[in-house]
Amino acid sequence: MATIQLKQVEKKFGDAYAVKPLDMTIADGEFIVLLGPSGCGKTTTLRMISGLETVTGGQILLNDKNVTWLHPSARDIAFVFQFYALYPHINVHDNIAFPLQAQGEKKELIDERIKQVVELLRIQHLLNKRPGGLSGGDKQRVALARALVRRPAAFLMDEPLGALDADLRETMRAEIRQLQLRLNATTVYVTHDQIEAMAMGDRIVVMNTAVVQQVGTPTEVYYNPANLFVAKFIGSPGMNLVQGQFADGVVQLPGENRYPLPDGWKNAMTRGENVVVGFRPESAHVNPEGKLHGEVYATDMHGSYNMLHVNMAGDNVVHLRADRATRYPIGANIRFDIDPPMARFFNPQNEMALRRQ
Amino acid sequence: MASFAESGPRRPVVESIRVDKVSPGARATGAVRALIVLLVALIMLIPIYVMFATAFKTRIDVTASPPKIFFQPTLEGLVLLFTDRALAAPARVQELQQLEAQGKLNLFEQLALASGQEITGPSPYVGRIVNSLIIAGASTFLSVLLGVLAGYAFSRFNLPGKDDLLFFILSTRMLPAVVVTIPLFLMFRQVGLYDNHIGMILLYTVFNLSFSVWLMKGFFDEIPREYEEAALVDGYSRLQTFFKIVLPQSVSGIAATTVFCLIFAWNEYAFALMMTAEKARTAPPSIPSMIGRGGVEWAAIAAGSLGFLIPVVIITFALRKYLLRGVTFGAIRQ
Numbered sequence A: 001m002a003t004i005q006l007k008q009v010e011k012k013f014g015d016a017y018a019v020k021p022l023d024m025t026i027a028d029g030e031f032i033v034l035l036g037p038s039g040c041g042k043t044t045t046l047r048m049i050s051g052l053e054t055v056t057g058g059q060i061l062l063n064d065k066n067v068t069w070l071h072p073s074a075r076d077i078a079f080v081f082q083f084y085a086l087y088p089h090i091n092v093h094d095n096i097a098f099p100l101q102a103q104g105e106k107k108e109l110i111d112e113r114i115k116q117v118v119e120l121l122r123i124q125h126l127l128n129k130r131p132g133g134l135s136g137g138d139k140q141r142v143a144l145a146r147a148l149v150r151r152p153a154a155f156l157m158d159e160p161l162g163a164l165d166a167d168l169r170e171t172m173r174a175e176i177r178q179l180q181l182r183l184n185a186t187t188v189y190v191t192h193d194q195i196e197a198m199a200m201g202d203r204i205v206v207m208n209t210a211v212v213q214q215v216g217t218p219t220e221v222y223y224n225p226a227n228l229f230v231a232k233f234i235g236s237p238g239m240n241l242v243q244g245q246f247a248d249g250v251v252q253l254p255g256e257n258r259y260p261l262p263d264g265w266k267n268a269m270t271r272g273e274n275v276v277v278g279f280r281p282e283s284a285h286v287n288p289e290g291k292l293h294g295e296v297y298a299t300d301m302h303g304s305y306n307m308l309h310v311n312m313a314g315d316n317v318v319h320l321r322a323d324r325a326t327r328y329p330i331g332a333n334i335r336f337d338i339d340p341p342m343a344r345f346f347n348p349q350n351e352m353a354l355r356r357q
Numbered sequence B: 001m002a003s004f005a006e007s008g009p010r011r012p013v014v015e016s017i018r019v020d021k022v023s024p025g026a027r028a029t030g031a032v033r034a035l036i037v038l039l040v041a042l043i044m045l046i047p048i049y050v051m052f053a054t055a056f057k058t059r060i061d062v063t064a065s066p067p068k069i070f071f072q073p074t075l076e077g078l079v080l081l082f083t084d085r086a087l088a089a090p091a092r093v094q095e096l097q098q099l100e101a102q103g104k105l106n107l108f109e110q111l112a113l114a115s116g117q118e119i120t121g122p123s124p125y126v127g128r129i130v131n132s133l134i135i136a137g138a139s140t141f142l143s144v145l146l147g148v149l150a151g152y153a154f155s156r157f158n159l160p161g162k163d164d165l166l167f168f169i170l171s172t173r174m175l176p177a178v179v180v181t182i183p184l185f186l187m188f189r190q191v192g193l194y195d196n197h198i199g200m201i202l203l204y205t206v207f208n209l210s211f212s213v214w215l216m217k218g219f220f221d222e223i224p225r226e227y228e229e230a231a232l233v234d235g236y237s238r239l240q241t242f243f244k245i246v247l248p249q250s251v252s253g254i255a256a257t258t259v260f261c262l263i264f265a266w267n268e269y270a271f272a273l274m275m276t277a278e279k280a281r282t283a284p285p286s287i288p289s290m291i292g293r294g295g296v297e298w299a300a301i302a303a304g305s306l307g308f309l310i311p312v313v314i315i316t317f318a319l320r321k322y323l324l325r326g327v328t329f330g331a332i333r334q
Helices: A042-050 A092-102 A107-121 A136-148 A166-183 A194-200 A218-223 A228-233 B024-055 B076-082 B090-102 B107-115 B124-156 B162-171 B177-191 B197-222 B225-233 B238-249 B251-267 B270-275 B288-292 B298-318 B320-327
Strands: A004-013 A016-026 A031-035 A057-062 A077-080 A154-158 A187-191 A203-208 A211-216 A240-247 A250-253 A257-260 A274-279 A284-286 A292-301 A305-311 A317-323 A333-338 A344-346 B083-087 B117-122
Touching (some): A004 A042, A016 A042, A016 A057, A016 A211, A031 A042, A031 A194, A042 A077, A042 A154, A042 A203, A077 B225, A092 A136, A107 A136, A107 A166, A136 A166, A187 A194, A194 A218, A203 A218, A203 A228, A211 A218, A228 A240, A228 A344, A240 A317, A284 A317, A292 A317, B024 B076, B024 B298, B076 B083, B076 B124, B076 B298, B107 B117, B124 B162, B124 B238, B124 B251, B124 B298, B177 B197, B177 B270, B197 B270, B238 B251, B251 B298, B288 B298
Parallel strands (some): A077 A154
Antiparallel strands (some): A004 A016, A203 A211, A240 A274, A284 A333, B083 B117
């Protein structure tokens, strides 16, 4: 397996950046997820690592060897495509054998390797079929088999589960993760689905508008988002963000709400400064003595919990997770509290998170 | 009433109930439609039938009025088509008459006696069919080959001035052939390509190229790039990818392009008439020229047209399953 290093890698189309200069080190056996909305540059980054896209600046190192200008075929990297890209004119066996034939391997070795990999993915029964007749999940398993059979230095996956339906996606998610752990395979995985990213990644690279917003473990990006974009993008729904003004240890929020700052934050901001208060739905609790209040705007029953949409005033709607047994009539005024350690603060000007001091 | 879904069928289902329940009315409409299609097809086929029948009629039957539907088929037309003849000397005619009295005449001798002409060798038509085969074959091969390569490049690479080039290629087809014939004729004569196989091959190749480039580009556009990208990361070079992945998937496109190019090159008349005389003359302009020799030999003309039709029919038939996709290409996305 391998380490991958990106040094100031960038991609420009004309004058427009698809990816702004980007530094990243991917450790041996690590599962890295590139996450972001469409057009954020995540797929371009992946394609630059594979060599399918040329870089317009910077260096790509694979196992400390500079591969920036190597042909894709010379990089020893496997790529799994969203739409599988199984060769339609040959059967599954030949599809899986295809990369090995490129290396000029002997037939016995090819057969041996294919046997191993189809057992691993449990697709022995598909070998003589054409890819056209397979189900989405099976196609993706075959595509994975084709990637695995070579034993490449690293795996690159471009939304491999994007074309599958929700149910299958969860199964395949676990399957890929399990394979990756078993093989200790360095993997770069692109997705726009933050749930997938949270579930699979060792680390997540959140990208937006060609720029890396934050790199961190799923816990880090979830609980300590580096900026407003990450706070909003991760989680469903994202973090609640309410703008207010800081003065005398209290943040004035819309609707006469006064939120006293938890410990450690008072020095992070100056008097009169605008701040954005952020909190996750599950770190707010309905409490008759709560410091904040608002009007119930809507409630969604999610089975194990109720999601309350609470309007604090003037369309500042926040989401709270409430216990499923209690009913909250629409229009009722309720009071709630935020778990003090779970409150986050952002600077609305530069959109960056404030740090506890 | 309890629905079927809740209560299930009242009786066990031993055979499917929803197949073949076509109402008699619908069946009748289907039959009427089939009949109309058949009639239209028959009407369309009349000229082909007339040509086919004429090719096997005798000289007298050809011009008989009203036309004969039933007649004694003969190979006279074919013989006339493929042979050169000269007037038989009176002595030879007498000899033949004697032989006839003994009933020892073969087909050729019967013909010689009937027409007063004797076969002296193969007609130029044989050589012209060969010319047609060479010129149509070579130009089709070249235009498809170049069309595949150029179409792939236009489909996949960011060439400088790509749109202008494509338009330029298309524009070579904008003038009707008649307009360019004279200047081409003068240029061809100047550089020694007049009445020359290479000249004709070049001419047809260039003429077909715009068509084959555009058609092949369309086919390549339809093949997702991901297949090639997958092959590239799987360890293949661009060229290997082209041969192993792209070509097998564009077989139908290549087949369709081949047939269209071949039909054009095979049937082309105006250029061939102007640009060739003896050496490189193809079959189409030489079929009507048979009118001029010893009266109108309708049977020979029909036989020539028929023989001329056959190669295209065979190839079109062999490639028909690709052709259907070829003519509807772009209409369906996978």
